[in-house]
Amino acid sequence: MSYQLYRNTTLGNTLQESIDEMIQYGQITPALGMKILLQFDKSVNNSLATRVKSKITFKAGKMDTYRFCDNVWTFMLSDVEFKETQEMAKVEKLKIVACDGKSVTDENSKKN
């Protein structure tokens, strides 16, 4: 089973909404909807691990708090600067959830 944490991304959320809608209209069964979501988890984990080549760096002004529980690191950062070769983005608050990459796929992070 792959990590389900990418369901909370924009892509995952919209997929979930569409599936819910289709189930409501009776176009697909709930079981099929579940299967789609599981496939989504698998594909996202797989493609992030194998197909993403671009690199991005970021630097935080301060780490407010951290937590390590059940092999998941959680970091709350503030004043974060993301840097790609030319582009730059600033975020006031950032939460990083990092899972163990070895067991399933690569390490992953998500932005709130």
Add this chain to the structure above:
Amino acid sequence: MTPVIKIINKNNLNISPLNLNENMIYFNNDFHGQEPTIPIQGCLNVNISNVSASFNVKSHLNLRHLALHGHNVEYRREKAKLIMKLRKPSTTANIWSSGKIVCIGSASENDSKIASKRIARIIQRLGYAEAKFSGYKIVNVLGSCSLPFYIRIIQFSEKYKSDSQYEPELHPGVTYKIKEIKATLKIYSTGSITVNAPSEEKVKLAIEHIYPLVLPFGRNKILDDKCLVGVTGGINYREQNTRILQSTSHLPVLYHSPVGELIKNWQLNTFVPTVDKNHDILLNYTA
């Protein structure tokens, strides 16, 4: 001649180590018939670097609950313990589900108590209203101190055979135990001494105990270095502020410090302190 010993904690560096005459001692540089050299003014500052304490909250704890709701926590399931860190005062607490807590890394006994109480309060706020703060006990205090002379540790360990242990292949320093106060000292040839003792007071007692014993084995740093070393400040002081420079009369030292205080408290007449434009203090030896 016993030195006046002063305990300095990591976080109150603002106290000038040169404070008062009572903190200063003379070292008669009459070590083992070497040619007498200049008297050095110095004070021994004992720096407390780690205090560990343990206490109990008298309540069984669900570590997973604490890990999920607390801040700055690491839950090590394989060791069945939770590590919680405080930023101020900077401390690490090891928490077991039995309610036993060990706080390490404080810079003083006072800080350690504050940190422990804070940890207990955090646990209380995380849903254990019945948590208490009980059985607080300081387990170990680690202090260090730098003497203004080198020590011939081989000869020292031979003279005090029963109390000391010197195995250069295992450890470069002499391990000296004072049983009465349960203190363990590590004595290094550079003149640094680290002390493990059950309390700050006992660290101080241990240094007071060891000082007259190592003094006869002192080797003058001046003679060896051909330069006066900044012994007036303690360890912290030296790390942070002191700069050693050469000057006209080939022996002097340069101290970098709050200028007024240093001159005010300077007692030795053989030194004439002058201040240069960088606010460094230049000591000319004129005897």
